Amino acid sequence: MEVTSPGTDTIPSDGAEATVIRDTYLGLPAIRKTRVPKGYRAEAFDLKIRTERLRMEVRLLREARRAGIHTPFVFDVDEVSCSLVMERVPGRTLTDLFTDPEVPAEDVRQRVHDLGRTLGKLHSGGISHGDLTGSNVVWTGSEIAFLDLSMGSRTPELEDFGIDLHLVEEDFNTLLPDADAAFEEFLRGYQEGCTKDAKRNILRAREIKGRVRYS
Ligand SMILES: Nc1ncnc2c1ncn2[C@@H]1O[C@H](COP(=O)(O)OP(=O)(O)O)[C@@H](O)[C@H]1O
Numbered sequence: 001m002e003v004t005s006p007g008t009d010t011i012p013s014d015g016a017e018a019t020v021i022r023d024t025y026l027g028l029p030a031i032r033k034t035r036v037p038k039g040y041r042a043e044a045f046d047l048k049i050r051t052e053r054l055r056m057e058v059r060l061l062r063e064a065r066r067a068g069i070h071t072p073f074v075f076d077v078d079e080v081s082c083s084l085v086m087e088r089v090p091g092r093t094l095t096d097l098f099t100d101p102e103v104p105a106e107d108v109r110q111r112v113h114d115l116g117r118t119l120g121k122l123h124s125g126g127i128s129h130g131d132l133t134g135s136n137v138v139w140t141g142s143e144i145a146f147l148d149l150s151m152g153s154r155t156p157e158l159e160d161f162g163i164d165l166h167l168v169e170e171d172f173n174t175l176l177p178d179a180d181a182a183f184e185e186f187l188r189g190y191q192e193g194c195t196k197d198a199k200r201n202i203l204r205a206r207e208i209k210g211r212v213r214y215s
């Protein structure tokens with residue numbers, strides 16, 4: 001993560017991999033995301049990892065959009081600097097909303113439900129997200145948008161779907177006071193959005209939770 005310093009337009013990010021900066025592209029509000037070299041990795045290997053993640057992010061942003069999910073439109077990609085410039089999605093991240101005491105509980109409940117429905121749609125479209133935390137989801141005011149898909153897969157296995165659901169549950173535990181009720185609401189939305197194998201995926205998430213707990 002790049003630490004924000006006052007006066008710059010760097011956005012704090014959870015990943016240690018990228019710097020994320022507010023920018024413009026042909027006058028449009030944009031975000032520039034650059035995967036910076038990591039000194040602890042051998043140089044060639046480091047470049048390979050950064051390039052692969054950049055490519056995967058670009059590919060999955062497009063694929064997810066084809067599956068009917070709102071994702072930022074990619075304006076430009078530069079493999080030399082490992083950066084991409086994409087549309088800046090207006091709105092607030094779910095982490096931001098869920099930790100704001102001013103946001104009414106009913107709004108939180110609806111967003112949680114929407115998140116479930118949107119993930120269900122992504123999974124029915126045969127894509128896993130790979131890093132589904134609240135800071136990788138934006139509420140635009142009318143719909144959920146997904147960001148940061150570089151850890152996702154276009155050929156997911158049951159385990160990948162289960163991990164997506166499990167990560168959401170873990171994230172709720174850190175963000176929401178009544179995380180159990182929120183996760184139930186999320187799963188109701190998920191089953192609406194996921195037209196294929198929703199029950200099977202939920203069962204796998206339970207199994208993963210058990211494994212994590214007893215490992
Ligand atoms: N296209 C975008 N539109 C709006 N905000 C964005 C966009 N991309 C990133 N952000 C903001 O920047 C933060 C970090 O970006 P992200 O792609 O998640 O990077 P990282 O891989 O470092 O987590 C997000 O949590 C979000 O607040």
Ligand SMILES: [Mg+2]
Pocket residue numbers: 013014015135136148
């Ligand atoms: Mg992120």
